Amino acid sequence: MSSERKLVTVTIDGVQVEVPESFTILAAARKAGVSIPTLCYLKDVSDIGSCRVCSVEVEGSDALLPACKTRVVDGMEVRTNTELVQSYRKLMLQLVLADHGLDSTNYCFSCAKNGSCELQSLCRELGVTESPFAPEKQTPRQAVLDANPFLAYDPNLCIRCQRCVGACNSRAHNHTLHTGKRGLRTSILAPFGPDWKATECESCGNCAAACPTGAITEKRRKAYRSWEVTRTRTTCPHCAVGCQLDLVVKDDRIVDVEPAPGPSNRGMLCVKGRSGSFDFVHSADRLTTPLVKNAETGEFEPATWDEALDLVVKRFTEIRDENGGDALAAFACSRSTNEDVYMLMKMARTVFKTNNVDNCARV
């Protein structure tokens, strides 16, 4: 029997739960309905266990153990919310906060991710407002890498959780965003600097979607606050993979796109879906009025809907009645919806009286 299938029983905060032995304490806790805070962990993306915010007490173990990295064993007893656990989590968070700094962007309110930062919300949840470990002298700010048209990396806000590296390696599988070392410390080498064009980065932005803080962001993220927007789940308008995404809307304008866990994209997007699927909607050169070509000048002139539709109807009717429906044709748009295409097809067959209806499948 594979380890996936072998079940073990564990007790988490008094709740008994039966899970496969391949499960971590974190996965078992989620199944038991017990919430354990996490910061560096992101399901299927990164589980390096560096932040220790998910640490729990396990009966028989002297040290606290990270729930995201520790596999369950049969009969394990876990406590997730003791005083010791709470104070340890606070300590760990204070260490992370010392690294991130409280004023690394001139305080949270000037950060693009204010209101949707996971560090901010965890600190709030655990009552961490400052860090005793913060260096007395402010370390000099590092340069922000933002030459890429869409993506920016602010190393001052990085908490070295490496979710971005996990996203590049195990979601996009592009391996262009790496870790590096500054002395003993891990740093992130994000390919968004002046030489961005020379890198293999596809600008897919899966790293930015994974970043818990404002360190890696889509640059447009600055234009809105999370509490100002609504989200609409829809399907990407470009290729036929059919990625699910949320259009992020502020004041009736799409300001961003977020990935959704669709069956074909599983939370991922490409550069076109994430960054090229909404500017055109609000483009200043959208056609907004029917246009009729003046036969004498060859120029287009604005017309009312009635004028334009009546002209279309008059000419299609004349040509149909004179030559039969086979002299008319209609092509549908393969970028438009099924409902649109069906109605165009129905129009061609019922009133144009033609089967000369097609779409761009052939080209």
Added chain:
Amino acid sequence: MTNTIEDITQDSDVIMLVGSNPEEAHPVLGMQIRKAVENGTKLILVDPRDIGLAKFADIHLKLRPGTNVAFANGVVHILIKEGLVDEQFVSERTSGFDELAKMVESYTPARVAEICNIDERDLIAAAKLYGSAGAAPIIYCLGVTEHSTGTEGVMSLSNIAMVNGKLGRRGCGVNPIRGQNNVQGACDMGAQPNTFTGYQKVTDPAVVEKFEKAWGTDLNPNEGTKATEVFPAAIEGRVKALFLFGEDPIRTDPDTNHVIKALTSLDFLVVQELFMTETAKYADVILPGRSFAEKEGTFSNTERRVQRVRKAVNGPEGPQLDTWIFTEIMQRMGYDQPHLTAEQIMDEISSVTPSFGGINHKRLDSREVGGRGLQWPCLNAEHPGTPIMHAGKFSKGIGTYSTAEYRPSVELPDDEYPLMLTTGRVLYQYNACAMTARTEGLNEMSGSSFIEINTKDAEELGIEDGSRVKITSRRASIESTARVSGKTNPGETWMPFHFQDGNSNWLTIAALDNIAKAPEFKVCAVKVEKL
């Protein structure tokens, strides 16, 4: 696709990828193929270029463009010789194997290697790797279909899967990766001259009678003309008026001069669009429509998965919903068509389309579906949809083989036009760029025309990387910028068709596939000169 993206990338031992560059044309599928390969799935790449996935491939057959049928017949030949035929599948589920075996007899590895310009040992290794795998999908794209032998290419690939019994189960199948977001849906919805919705045939009197009854009107009994044949028909005066909804054939169809000639031959052209496209400039009337973000509806992805499109914003003032426009025209032409919501339209589609019988907006939005869409055939409200087709039985009953022989492309290089030109897509743009080019950052990433040319050819022509060049085919001349590398083989060049500052479609040939009438975008002859 016969299968789903999930099963062909997670449950396959080998992937055979033919004429497809998913890292650029279908990037999120490309990511999942990279994942599969990193997790140990073997990759057989059959493509004339060193696309990004070439460096992941266990075997790369860098074959000459236009030789897919020879390749596929060669693989079947090897499967038979190596005893890799799934006898049970062949005898229980297919007919005509003996004729197929006889036809492929002459496709020896040596002959196929010669036709395809590949090493016969690689061909044999590829056939054995696919043939002996437990589960292996064939995944293909426009590199198979956009040939004068495109349909035969598809059927020849299907031969491989049938002979080897790799259909109707997870991690297998014959999987076309459709181009546009809803090109699957546009075909499903009956925007085809020979079928109504759900591939119900126009030539079947019972089908016509059913639609006449449902729609309450007489219908034209003549099978229609395919889009690519409408242009010649316009030039000949047989088609006099054209209604173009959201297409820009001047940029996307082959032989631009021919397209312009056809459009200017029409008595009347209507274009329904978001923008003033190159094609719209030739219209008599332009009607402004609505984008995907301004409407309710559904798209069907390449997995036959019907998924919801939802209205996020109102959009600019002035344009009308596309369905409103069609309904107005129907009403004004005397047909009693009420204005319907997208949800009501899908209910009508469902009522006239057996394979969509269980698909409606309410169900797509339900907790039961859980945001995963529904894959047709989905026959009724209780039917869960069909992730994998042809399980246990082909949808048409018994599977039959194609016995098509290899035929060369229509226009091959000669002394005057010595290089072969293939066209395709890049990661950062989509087709005619109507949508993507309005994002400035994408233009910065890739915003102008280029031609990939082999180092050896470039040396002979005195062309360096970055040189401005003139490219000429029998139809036109354009200018572009050379990218010199070993990405294409000597004698072969490649261009994207996105960019209007050097659009390859002035050069391409309007030679059509003998069955599906898709143009041969992938092969024409050109000469390249340094400017």
